[in-house]
Every structure is written in C-alpha cells, then in structure tokens.
Amino acid sequence: MNSLQGLLYGLQIAATPTNLLAAFVGAFAGTAIGVLPGLGPVAGVALILPLTFSLDPTAGLIMMAGIFYGSMYGGSTTAILLNIPGESASVVTAIDGYQLAKKGRAGATLTIVAVGSFVGGTLAVVGVMMFSSSLANLAILFGPAEFFALTAGGLIVMSRISGGTLASALLPMTLGLMLGTIGQEAVTGETRFTFGIPDLAEGVSLVPVVVGLYGFAELMLLVEDRAHAANRPESVKMRDLLPTRTEWKRAVPSWLRGTFLGFLFGLVPGPAATLASFAAYRLEKATSKYADEIGTGAIEGVAGPEAANNSAATASLVPLLALGIPFTPIAALMISAMLVQGIQPGPLLITQHPEIFWGLIASAYIGNVMLLALNIPMVGVWVSLLRIPHYLFIPLLLVLSVIGTYSVRNSIFDVWVLLAAGIVGYAFNKLKFQLAPLVVGLILGPNIEKHFREALFLSDGDPWIYVQSPIAVTVWLLVAAILIAGFIARRRAAFADAMAQESSL
Amino acid sequence: MRFQSNLRRAAWAGFVLLAAVAGLSQSARAADEWPTRDITFYVPYAPGGSTDPISRKYAELLEKQLKVKVIVENKPGASATIGTGAVIRATPDGYTIGLGSSSSLAYQPLEMKGLAWKSANDYQSIAKLSDLPVILAVPADARWKTLDDFIAEAKANPRKLKVSVSGLRSINDIVIQQLNKLAGLRIVTVPFTGGGGEATLAALGGRVDGSSGFAPGMKGQIDAGKLRVLAVFQQGKYDLLPDAKPIGETPWKDTFPVGYYVIAPNGLPKAILEKLTAVSKTIVESDEFKSFLKANGYTSDPKIGDDMKQELAGYDAKFRDVIKFLDDDK
Numbered sequence: 100m101n102s103l104q105g106l107l108y109g110l111q112i113a114a115t116p117t118n119l120l121a122a123f124v125g126a127f128a129g130t131a132i133g134v135l136p137g138l139g140p141v142a143g144v145a146l147i148l149p150l151t152f153s154l155d156p157t158a159g160l161i162m163m164a165g166i167f168y169g170s171m172y173g174g175s176t177t178a179i180l181l182n183i184p185g186e187s188a189s190v191v192t193a194i195d196g197y198q199l200a201k202k203g204r205a206g207a208t209l210t211i212v213a214v215g216s217f218v219g220g221t222l223a224v225v226g227v228m229m230f231s232s233s234l235a236n237l238a239i240l241f242g243p244a245e246f247f248a249l250t251a252g253g254l255i256v257m258s259r260i261s262g263g264t265l266a267s268a269l270l271p272m273t274l275g276l277m278l279g280t281i282g283q284e285a286v287t288g289e290t291r292f293t294f295g296i297p298d299l300a301e302g303v304s305l306v307p308v309v310v311g312l313y314g315f316a317e318l319m320l321l322v323e324d325r326a327h328a329a330n331r332p333e334s335v336k337m338r339d340l341l342p343t344r345t346e347w348k349r350a351v352p353s354w355l356r357g358t359f360l361g362f363l364f365g366l367v368p369g370p371a372a373t374l375a376s377f378a379a380y381r382l383e384k385a386t387s388k389y390a391d392e393i394g395t396g397a398i399e400g401v402a403g404p405e406a407a408n409n410s411a412a413t414a415s416l417v418p419l420l421a422l423g424i425p426f427t428p429i430a431a432l433m434i435s436a437m438l439v440q441g442i443q444p445g446p447l448l449i450t451q452h453p454e455i456f457w458g459l460i461a462s463a464y465i466g467n468v469m470l471l472a473l474n475i476p477m478v479g480v481w482v483s484l485l486r487i488p489h490y491l492f493i494p495l496l497l498v499l500s501v502i503g504t505y506s507v508r509n510s511i512f513d514v515w516v517l518l519a520a521g522i523v524g525y526a527f528n529k530l531k532f533q534l535a536p537l538v539v540g541l542i543l544g545p546n547i548e549k550h551f552r553e554a555l556f557l558s559d560g561d562p563w564i565y566v567q568s569p570i571a572v573t574v575w576l577l578v579a580a581i582l583i584a585g586f587i588a589r590r591r592a593a594f595a596d597a598m599a600q601e602s603s604l
Numbered sequence: 605m606r607f608q609s610n611l612r613r614a615a616w617a618g619f620v621l622l623a624a625v626a627g628l629s630q631s632a633r634a635a636d637e638w639p640t641r642d643i644t645f646y647v648p649y650a651p652g653g654s655t656d657p658i659s660r661k662y663a664e665l666l667e668k669q670l671k672v673k674v675i676v677e678n679k680p681g682a683s684a685t686i687g688t689g690a691v692i693r694a695t696p697d698g699y700t701i702g703l704g705s706s707s708s709l710a711y712q713p714l715e716m717k718g719l720a721w722k723s724a725n726d727y728q729s730i731a732k733l734s735d736l737p738v739i740l741a742v743p744a745d746a747r748w749k750t751l752d753d754f755i756a757e758a759k760a761n762p763r764k765l766k767v768s769v770s771g772l773r774s775i776n777d778i779v780i781q782q783l784n785k786l787a788g789l790r791i792v793t794v795p796f797t798g799g800g801g802e803a804t805l806a807a808l809g810g811r812v813d814g815s816s817g818f819a820p821g822m823k824g825q826i827d828a829g830k831l832r833v834l835a836v837f838q839q840g841k842y843d844l845l846p847d848a849k850p851i852g853e854t855p856w857k858d859t860f861p862v863g864y865y866v867i868a869p870n871g872l873p874k875a876i877l878e879k880l881t882a883v884s885k886t887i888v889e890s891d892e893f894k895s896f897l898k899a900n901g902y903t904s905d906p907k908i909g910d911d912m913k914q915e916l917a918g919y920d921a922k923f924r925d926v927i928k929f930l931d932d933d934k
Contacts, residue, residue: 145651149660149676239809285797287772288683295718297689301681368802422808423824424801431801432651438820439657441899445824509677549797556794557766557811 102228109457113465117158122466125162129169130473136177136310137503139186140170141428148432156440157455160433161462167429171372171409172216172470176481179208183314187305188372188408190538191380193313194261195393195400202396206340206482211350211398212405213474219358219406220467223413226362228460235421237366243554244564248571250547252578260381261535262394268536271527275540278303285549298512307504307517308541312534314500315521318493320528340478346398353383353402361407365414368426372408373542379407413463420448420456635873638698642673646702648687650680654820658733658864659703661896665887684708685719692720692727696869698876706863707775710919714927723920728868729913731884734902735861737838738779739848741822741831742814743807751835751849755787762790768803768812769793775862776816778926779837785929786856807831819844819901844901860922865912881909
C-alpha cells in the first residue's frame with residue numbers, strides 16, 4: 100500500500116461514525132484540557148485510558164491521539180490572554196502572546212495560533228504519512244552521547260531565550276537546574292534533597308512550577324494593580340479578532356520553520372512538544388526578520404512555537420507506530436491501550452493492523468480540521484472572558500489553577516509547590532529576572548544528567564564517548580556557531596551604538 | 605480516571621457522612637457487609653507498563669464478584685515504593701488494597717531505608733496474580749545465535765558484553781546479576797531509565813550487545829526480525845516466545861521472574877480478609893483470568909495468602925545473596 104492508497108483506506112476507517120465521534124471527543128477534550136491551567140495532556144489521556152478498553156482499539160487510539168494534539172491547540176489560550184500557560188509546551192507562547200494581548204491583539208493572536216496549530220499539525224501528518232518508516236530509524240541513531248549534546252547544548256543556547264541581561268537569565272536557570280536535582284536520581288533511584296518528605300521523592304513536578312511562576316504571580320500582579328482591579332478591561336472590537344494582512348504575512352514563515360523543527364523533535368525521545376516550542380522560539384529569535392521585536396509582542400514569537408508543539412505532538416506518532424517504542428508518557432499510554440486489546444505494537448503494526456496505522460493518520464487530518472473549526476469561533480468567546488471583572492475573574496482562576504494542579508497527581512503537596520512558585524515568580528517579576536530560563540533548567544536538568552550518566556555507564560567511564568559520534572560532534576559545533584554568531588551580533592550592535600553616540604557628540 | 609475517582613470519592617465522602625449521622629456505620633456491621641462502597645486499588649507504577657493491564661483485569665473481575673466499583677489508581681514513583689507504602693499505611697478496612705511486585709515488596713526494603721515494610725510480616729498477603737519472566741534479546745544481526753554463544757563470549761571476555769536494563773537494580777537487572785553470580789560471568793548492565801523503551805532502543809541501535817526486559821514491550825521487535833530472543837529466565841518453555849531457551853534448561857537454573865501480588869494493610873477485620881481472599885482465589889483461578897494472562901505473556905501461578913507470603917519471604921533471601929554478590933564485586 101503506498102501512502103495515497105493508505106490514506107484513502109484510512110479515511111474510510113476514520114470516517115465511520117464511531118471513529119468520527121472518537122476524534123471529535125478527543126479534539127474537544129484535548130482543547131478543554133489544554134485551556135484549563137494545570138491539567139495537561141498526560142493526565143487527560145490517563146483519564147480516558149480505562150474508557151478505551153471497552154472501545155474498538157482504533158477508536159480508542161484515535162481518541163487518545165486527539166487529546167494529545169488537541170491540548171496543543173488549547174494550551175496557548177490562557178498563556179496569551181492571562182500569561183498563564185495551560186501546559187508546559189505553551190510557556191514560551193506566554194512571553195510574546197501576553198504582550199500582544201496587552202496591545203489589544205489578543206483575538207488576532209489566538210487566530211494566528213489556531214491556524215498555526217492547524218498548519219503544524221497537518222503538515223506533520225503529511226510527514227508521518229510519507230516518511231514514517233524511514234524516519235523511525237532516526238531515533239536509533241540517537242544514544243546517550245547524542246542526547247547529552249542535544250540537551251546540554253540546548254541549555255546553553257537557550258540561556259538567552261527571553262532576552263534581558265545574561266545574569267537575569269542565568270540565575271533563574273541555575274535555580275531551575277537545582278530544583279531538577281530534587282528527588283530520585285534518574286539512574287540509581289537514590290533520593291536527593293528530599294529532607295525526608297516522601298512527596299519530594301518524585302521530584303518537583305513541572306506543572307505546579309509553571310502554573311505558579313506564571314499564573315499565580317500574574318494574579319498577584321493583577322491584584323496589586325488597584326487602579327485596574329475595579330475596572331473591566333476595555334472591550335475588544337470585532338475587527339481586532341482578525342489578524343491584519345501584515346500579521347498573516349509575518350506568521351507564515353514562522354509557522355513553517357516551527358513545523359519543521361517540531362517535527363524533528365517529535366522523532367526522538369524526550370519531552371518533545373515542550374522542547375520543540377522552546378527551540379522554535381529560539382529559532383525565531385535567531386532567524387526572523389523581526390527578531391528585535393521578539394519578547395515585546397511579536398507575532399513570530401507565538402506563531403513559531405505553536406506550530407512547533409503541534410508538529411512535535413503529531414510527529415511523536417512516528418516512533419510509536421513505526422517502532423512500537425514509547426518515547427513519551429502519552430505514547431506509553433497508547434501502547435498500553437494496544438496491549439490490553441491484544442494488539443502487538445512494533446514494526447509489524449503497519450502490515451498486521453493497517454486499520455490502526457492508517458485510521459489513526461487519516462483521523463489526525465480530520466481531527467485537525469475539527470480543531471480549527473472548534474477553535475476559531477472560540478476566539479471571540481475567549482477574548483470576551485477578559486471582560487469579566489477582575490474581582491470575579493481572579494478568584495475563579497485561582498480556584499481553577501489549584502484544582503488543575505491538584506488533579507495531575509492527586510497531590511496537595513503540589514498545591515504548596517504552586518503557591519511557593521507563585522511567590523518566586525512574583526519576586527522575579529519585580530526584580531526583572533527572566534522566568535523562561537527557570538523552566539528550561541527544570542525540564543532539561545534531569546534529562547542532561549540522565550544522558551550524561553547513561554553515556555558513562557555505556558562507555559564504562561570513558562568521557563571521550565561524548566565526542567565520538569558524528570551526530571554529537573555536529574550538535575556541539577552548531578551550539579558553538581550559534582554562540583559565536585550571537586556574540587558577534589551583540590558586539591556589532593554595541594559598536595554601532597558607540598559610533599552613533601560618538602557622531603551625535 | 606483520577607479526576608473521576610476524586611469526584612466519586614467526594615460523593616462517597618458525602619454519603620459516608622450521611623450514613624454516620626444516620627448511625628448506620630457501626631464497625632461490626634461494616635465488616636459483615638463489606639463491601640458497601642467503592643474499593644480503591646493502588647498501582648504503584650505509571651500507566652503504560654506491564655503492571656497496568658493486569659491490575660485492570662483483576663479490578664474488573666473483582667467488581668463483578670463484589671458488585672461495587674473498584675477504582676484503579678496509579679501512584680507511581682520511588683521504585684514503586686510510594687504506591688506500595690500508600691496501601692500498607694492505609695486504614696485496614698478493606699477499601700484500600702493494591703498491587704505489589706516482588707521488587708517493591710521484597711527487594712526495595714533491602715535497599716531503601718525507612719520504608720513502612722521490612723518483610724512480608726508488615727503487610728497482608730492476599731493473592732498472587734502472576735509471574736512475568738525476564739527475557740534476553742540481542743540485535744538480529746548479532747553474532748550470537750544462541751544463549752550458549754553469548755555466555756561463552758561473556759566468559760572469555762569479562763566486563764566486555766553490555767546488556768541494557770530498564771533501571772539500575774530493577775528486576776531485569778538483578779536477573780542478569782544472578783546469572784553473573786551463578787555462571788561466573790561479568791556481563792555489564794547499562795541502565796536506561798526511559799521506562800524500558802530506551803533500553804530496547806539501545807539494543808536496536810547496537811549501543812549495547814543485548815537487552816534484558818519483558819516480552820510485552822519487546823515482542824514487536826522480535827516478531828519483526830529486529831531482535832533475536834536468546835533466553836527466557838524461567839524454568840519451562842515460554843508460550844509467547846517458544847524460541848527462547850528457558851534458563852531452567854541450563855546449569856544456572858536458579859532464577860526468578862517478576863511476580864505481581866495483591867496486598868492489603870495488616871489488621872483487616874477477619875470477615876473482610878476471608879471474603880477478599882476467597883474472592884481473589886476465585887479470580888486468579890478462573891479461566892477468564894488465566895486466558896488473559898496467557899495472551900499477554902504472563903505466567904499463571906496462583907498462590908493465596910500464606911503461600912504467597914512464603915514465596916515473598918523466599919525472595920528476600922535470594923535478593924540478599926545477589927546484593928552481597930554485587931557488594932563483593934565492587
């Protein structure tokens with residue numbers, strides 16, 4: 100079966116009423132899960148796992164995949180409107196998205212995001228369909244040394260992710276790395292810095308930190324802003340809901356760059372969607388024509404990452420379907436769903452169960468269209484939420500954040516982490532420290548350490564393993580090139596400034 | 605699942621409050637009439653592993669028997685000791701039970717300090733659900749065609765052959781160490797903690813010489829001809845992978861599978877313990893449960909109450925020996 104025949108076959112399967120309903124339920128639930136702060140796609144998929152046992156396997160998997168990519172649509176909504184990322188893949192979206200919303204472009208931004216998610220998701224499905232068997236082997240090329248280069252190099256490159264001075268980024272990043280060492284060490288399972296608190300054995304989880312740093316801190320800033328607290332924010336006019344011609348034009352290249360980058364991240368193990376959005380943001384800063392504006396409310400800073408996280412979510416179907424190896428918690432859940440139904444995931448899935456492989460791919464096309472249709476009309480609704488008076492809105496969000504955070508692990512401890520992170524976020528805001536590097540440190544830290552140690556186990560302690568593979572060396576050279584290019588650009592800018600000052604004297 | 609269970613729990617909390625007011629909840633009657641409300645079944649592992657399907661099957665059958673809801677709740681972390689501890693520390697009222705494994709019940713207390721259980725005396729053994737044997741597989745293009753080839757090379761070259769495992773001192777690691785101990789080998793185990801997937805990936809990519817894991821996660825690669833299974837660490841033939849040589853047919857037959865068990869906190873009222881044990885016995889001996897086990901690569905080995913307790917006490921001794929071997933080897 101070639102891809103076109105496969106797709107047509109898949110469409111027959113995906114278009115049955117049950118499977119259409121499954122895709123819709125998945126897309127809808129995914130959007131809702133994305134919008135609710137705290138509740139992320141992993142919790143969402145785990146929530147419906149038991150349900151899928153009684154469904155037809157294809158329908159169950161379609162629904163689970165729908166939740167995953169659907170949540171990538173919804174996650175950015177609160178990030179843009181309120182500076183509260185709905186899930187970790189939307190952290191960077193908050194940086195420029197919230198600035199755009201403050202400028203009254205919330206509606207336009209949400210539209211750009213919805214279309215960007217559609218572009219990223221749909222192009223990635225095309226990629227999965229065309230290349231899944233050949234790309235699956237990409238993952239095999241990556242071992243601990245390569246991942247160490249990717250994650251440690253990524254940390255270095257992303258230290259300047261959100262602008263500001265180097266110090267204002269390095270301190271939070273260090274804090275993030277330190278937080279990442281709490282709990283069970285990845286390789287031996289030894290617990291560290293838990294002070295005898297059992298809840299800390301699992302480490303500081305990402306959700307309460309992200310929701311606290313951004314959401315709670317933002318709510319505190321809102322309360323502080325007394326002049327506004329009593330007022331309703333001004334209403335948004337209908338024409339502001341649509342992006343202008345320039346905004347559309349500026350978004351397109353960012354969508355494409357983000358989609359490409361996200362797709363690559365989806366193919367290898369790791370928190371693909373989150374890392375992809377961070378990397379895409381960094382890429383926009385490096386390549387966009389409007390790089391200077393990024394951080395202060397540029398459409399590129401939203402369009403790139405949002406296309407990237409959708410693309411990554413979809414691309415992570417490749418290792419799942421073509422290798423049968425789960426790289427993400429969600430993929431593990433989908434494999435569990437297959438095993439319970441007596442379906443053996445693995446390279447033979449495509450021949451033994453073509454209905455699942457092609458049905459899932461075809462349903463991803465349909466699901467993305469559904470999500471676009473669901474999300475575009477919602478833009479107006481979301482924006483009108485901003486008109487709820489603050490004295491109602493702030494408590495409502497507070498409650499939602501706490502419930503969302505609690506529900507992820509049924510842990511009251513996480514609620515305390517949320518509060519603590521909120522205070523840190525508030526203080527960092529006042530002191531003009533960057534928040535995104537802290538999140539980057541917390542996500543990458545444990546990964547860097549894990550790959551670092553796995554590589555040493557593999558080489559029996561020989562550190563040369565880190566630079567012995569062509570892939571690892573290439574990654575390190577790229578990191579060096581990015582750093583040097585950034586250094587030169589800053590020197591030039593400083594030089595130009597100095598010249599300008601001199602000539603004005 | 606969790607959210608639902610919370611709602612349900614909240615609803616039940618309300619109900620229980622009402623019942624208390626109405627004076628219905630005298631403890632003696634509660635024991636006789638157990639169960640009158642939902643039972644929570646903790647699984648100390650994340651969803652998606654080999655522990656999830658089996659727990660859900662048991663819960664499903666338990667629901668049918670007891671006519672109340674049995675809510676499966678995943679409580680992963682700290683090598684399964686968080687969820688296991690949650691069961692052992694729970695109020696012994698029959699409404700909180702859970703899954704334990706030979707690793708979380710017998711191995712972890714030897715390695716971790718401060719756990720709520722040190723031996724099988726510290727929790728109530730209900731029933732053994734199954735065994736799941738460890739398998740050893742190598743990349744399909746590897747030069748070892750049989751287990752003998754692999755062991756011969758390992759013997760000739762100590763510390764040269766590497767086998768990926770899903771976590772340091774996980775059962776699939778300890779099984780290889782046991783083989784090292786019995787056969788006088790020094791196969792190096794390399795831990796990959798990405799939930800088993802990365803350990804398999806390392807073997808596929810040729811980074812390690814083989815991978816020690818469980819059939820459900822590796823069978824797809826074996827069927828597709830990407831991995832070749834050399835051995836299964838159990839006494840007899842493995843129905844799921846008939847090509848695998850049972851370690852029981854070699855001189856190093858003293859091995860162990862990972863065992864899955866149902867446990868409850870100590871101090872259950874007698875009536876509840878008897879009913880739960882009887883019902884669990886019916887389940888693990890039923891044809892439906894056995895055919896589920898067979899289809900998924902688990903081995904049925906029903907052991908009830910004290911028989912299960914004895915088996916776990918036996919593991920305790922075996923694990924002590926392996927730990928001693930590893931310490932001496934350092």
